[in-house]
Amino acid sequence: MMSMSYGVTPPSTLEEKIEWLQLIRSSNVGPITFYKLLQYYGSARNALGALPSLTSSGKSKIHIFPKKEAEKELRALEKFGAQLIARGEEHYPPLLAHIDDAPPLLQVVGNLAYLKKRTVAIVGARNASANGRNIAQDLARELGRSGFLIASGMAKGIDTAAHEGALETGTIAAVAGGLDIIYPRENMKLYQAIRDQGVMVSEMPLGSEPQARHFPRRNRIVSGISRGVVVIEASLKSGSMITARLSQEQGRETLAVPGSPLDPRSKGGNQLIKQGATLVETALDVIEALERPFDPPDISRIPPAAQEIFLPRIIPEPLTKSTSGELPALAAEKKNLSSADDDARLYVKELLGPSAVCVDDLLRQSRLSPAELNSILLEFELAGLVEWQPGNRVALIS
Incomplete structure (x- = not known):
């Protein structure tokens, strides 16, 4: 199975598709955050394991969609005569796959x-x-x-x-x-x-x-x-x-x-x-x-100032847990993603508004590192405070 041009490899097993469904159905995980989590952690399974640690200082609770509910949803679809198609699979609409907030499923x-x-x-x-x-x-x-x-x-x-x-x-x-x-x-x-x-x-x-x-x-x-x-x-x-x-x-x-x-x-x-x-x-x-020449946009082309935010960090599998019960690679990511302080969070929130702003502009004006800004924006979306819009833009939810 080959990796698709837009950087998303579809699930290769039923188990992986169920994990995709769990991730996209988890609270405040929209398509753009889904892909960021997938790239950052290497798989939906790892992203699900990391979700509880990605809210601002643990102040918000993330509801992870239960595996049993995902399996129930798949059974209901089968009974209805429908199919669940992942982005990158054969029957996924080809042009839809080229928009940055395409439905994962x-x-x-x-x-x-x-x-x-x-x-x-x-x-x-x-x-x-x-x-x-x-x-x-x-x-x-x-x-x-x-x-x-x-x-x-x-x-x-x-x-x-x-x-x-x-x-x-x-x-x-x-x-x-x-x-x-x-x-x-x-x-x-x-x-x-x-x-x-x-x-x-x-x-x-x-x-x-x-x-x-x-x-x-x-x-x-x-x-x-x-x-x-x-x-x-x-x-x-x-x-x-x-x-x-x-x-x-x-x-x-x-x-x-x-x-x-x-x-x-x-x-x-x-x-x-x-x-x-x-x-x-x-x-x-x-x-x-x-009939005019048409090339769908290549969403893998990320503005240089924002590239570090979206660079995938692939975590090798299989993973073994530490004595504390936490995956060691995810524990390290949790430390990185918790590095932003409350003053930085407050400042980024002040820069945001109901009108969408480009992440590049936030990066310049906040003077944060790409990793710090990414951490804060990820926390904000998982807490239901912001939404991503086309063109690598983000807006505050009123």
Whole structure:
């Protein structure tokens, strides 16, 4: 088994996949922190062993997802007819693997072969007009017949029309809740059709009801699996505009169908066109835009000032415990990660805010060593104080 270009080697055994699931389900461990822990400690097993020591002076408790619960989740997936696919495994969507906060594990049900097809996303307003729905359906149908898989988020309006238009050629739905949760309820027939004729993906466990905070995460999957995102009817402050922004940050093509300046639902798409998005009138416009040369971003390229933060420290296995019961290598890391004092933590917290800031800027302004800053940011995320955003940026959670 070869190591993937983005620096993540997928689990090679069922036991390792269970450990991956335990790690990503542990409290406050998001995808970026998951990969940092994996690189720093060499394996999910070692990272799980280190988690309790990584909070600020032991003031916060880390809930580690129990192994029995992870095994239970896998059994439920198997019974449901779904699979758990790790980043780096054969059926993991190839473009999604190139975004820095890609889900370590995806729950997938349906036709796995579709995950290898060229994909274009179509997104837009839930309260879409009749014309908007017709455009979405026709565009999806024509692009599907031209060999594209159509991606969307299975919401009402434009999403629904796009999925319906692409059913005969293939469509992928990224959902915000568990794969077994039909949302919205009026899409029950569409849900069954996509499960039977297309493919559905989610990073949430079965039984998870969609919540507001889940939708931006769902949106970054919609854009991440796609070569480009077409926006049809979107207000300026909408989830579709979030998807468009994410597509730009991920280096994807952004496209939009223009609309009447008198319709609030057209303001988002019109603004994107003003900012340089490709104007779309027909499927041919999309096809021509997506034929441009495209190299997905190489997330292994880390800014020089931040390289020391992310350098992997591989711990050889098997490991033996000391007389104190602690793995010796992890005990040494605990000492390193506890080196930052409370004054440094306070200063870093003051430098942070609700608007994301680049780690390089934090490094310069804090005058801490990369290892010290990494220790503090890791503690903060595990304590639920900060979140990582694309572009090696971090923001304080209000």
